[in-house]
Amino acid sequence: MTIDLAVPGSKSVTQRALVLAALADGPSELRGALDCDDSRHLRAGLRALGIAIEDRDPANWRVVPGPLRDPGRALFCGNAGTTLRFLSALALLLDAPLVLDGDEALRRRPLGDLTDALAALGLSATWAGRPGCPPVTLRRVGVPGDEAVVGAGTSSQFASALLLVAPRLPHGLTVRPAGPAVSRPYLELTVECLRAFGVSVEERDGGWRVAPGGPHGRSFAVEGDWSSAAFLLAAARITGRAVRLANLRADSAQGDRAIVELLARLDEPPPRFFDLRDCPDLLPPLAAAAAFAPGTTTIAGVAHARVKESDRPAVLAEGFRQAGVRVVELPDGLRIEPGGEPLAATLDPRGDHRMAMAFGLLGLRRPDLRVTDPDCVSKSFPGFWQKLERLC
Structure with missing residues (x-):
């Protein structure tokens, strides 16, 4: 029997669409x-900046832009990296200081590559704690130029933040990554969202030229989330169940749609090697599926996953070992080896939604496992445990 499940809307697309709708020349409907x-953290920040958002319907929102105003207080971003980084770039449009903060986990996440680029565009950054990490106060001290070079070796969100604000700058903006960019499909997703809101973007010399003008208010449909779908597809593989997922685009710009091909490759003779440089969020579901595949599987290219909501290779390695999975932590990933005896354990995801979901996948075949703080999945996939139960 095939199990039909609906995939929630894409978190990446939702966050980008919210910013574009907030900067648009008229109201937008996000469906x-x-x-x-x-x-929720991004909506709260945008409201504090003067944007009206009607969201009584949990999935269908009306965004009414207005002049950005002094929020009069620090904006709390929780542990939302996109919220922190996207709001940081909005300081280019604000006539008042912008103070951004977050929880203890976010205070360990880097922002310096973005603020360095913002400094070249006329913003100053003052750090209240650890340099390069929030809390930070951003002040406009000069006139924005029309070109920015931004480090993208630890996160593509820095470049995405600049691209999203670019059409509202007086002369637009050319954005170039400084060296190879990780998670490059997310930059392509940002460009796709910009164009959907009527912004002119052209590729130029390894970067993008965003023309001034726009975004334009519109009705916009948020596609399904391939990052969330990856866990459901991995769960189906682990349990041997057939699943059909609704609300996904096979031609999506989301890099995590690669999970279909990656899971199929687990059927190849070992040893297997996966480079997830462009899709680091697939490390947790792929590693969990690999724990039940024969032979050795190496997952590499994800050193930048150490500065996500947690140090993901380290947290996965610790949890897998506690569950009896043989695993070697590598500088840029994991090597999962055959053997090992299932152990009863309580696994700590360190507040990281994707760690909790990965440990939940292990529990499909190892019922003596428990996950502390299971509710942390609400960061990206509030209905995860209910959907996972249907695949048991």
Whole structure:
């Protein structure tokens, strides 16, 4: 029997669409948006900046832009990296200081590559704690130029933040990554969202030229989230169940749609090697599925996953070992080896939604496992445990 499941709206698309709708020249309707912790923090920040958002319907929101105003207080971003980084770039449009803060986990996440680029565009950054991490106060001290070079070796969100604000700058903006960019499909997703809101973007010399003008208010449908779908597809593989997922685009710009091919490759003879540089969020579901595949599987290219909501390779390695999975932590990933005896354990996801979901996948075949703080999945996939139960 095939199990039909609906995939929630894409968190990545929801966050980008919220910013574009807030900067648009008229109201927008966002249909199928994701109501989760991250989007709630971004909506709260945008409201404090003067944007009206009607979201009584959890999935369908009306965004009415207006002049950005002094929020009069620090904006709390929780542990939402996109919220922190996207709001940081909005300081280019604000005539008042912008103070951004977050929880203890977010205070360990880097922002310096973005603030360095913002400094070249006329913003100053003052750090209240650890340099390069929030809390931070951003002040406009000069006139924005029309070109920015931004470090993208630890996160593509820095470049995405600049791209999203670019059409509202007087001369637009050319954005170039400084060296190879990780998670490049997310930059392509940002460009796709910009164009959907009527912004002119052209690729130029390894970067993008965003023309001034726009975004334009519109009705916008948020596609399904391939990052969330990856866990459901991995769960189906682990349990041997057939699943059909609704609300997904096979031609999506989301890099995590690669999960279909990656899971199929687990059927190849070992040893297997996966490079997830462009899709680091697939490390947790792929690693969990690999724990039940024969032979050795190496997952590499994800050193930048150490500065996500947690140090993901380290947290996965610790949890897998506690569950009896043989695993070697590598500088840029994991090597999962055959053997090992299932152990009863309580696994700590360190507040990281994707760690909790990965440990939940292990529990499909190892019922003596428990996950502390299971509710942390609300950051991106509030209904995860209910959907996972249907695949047991």
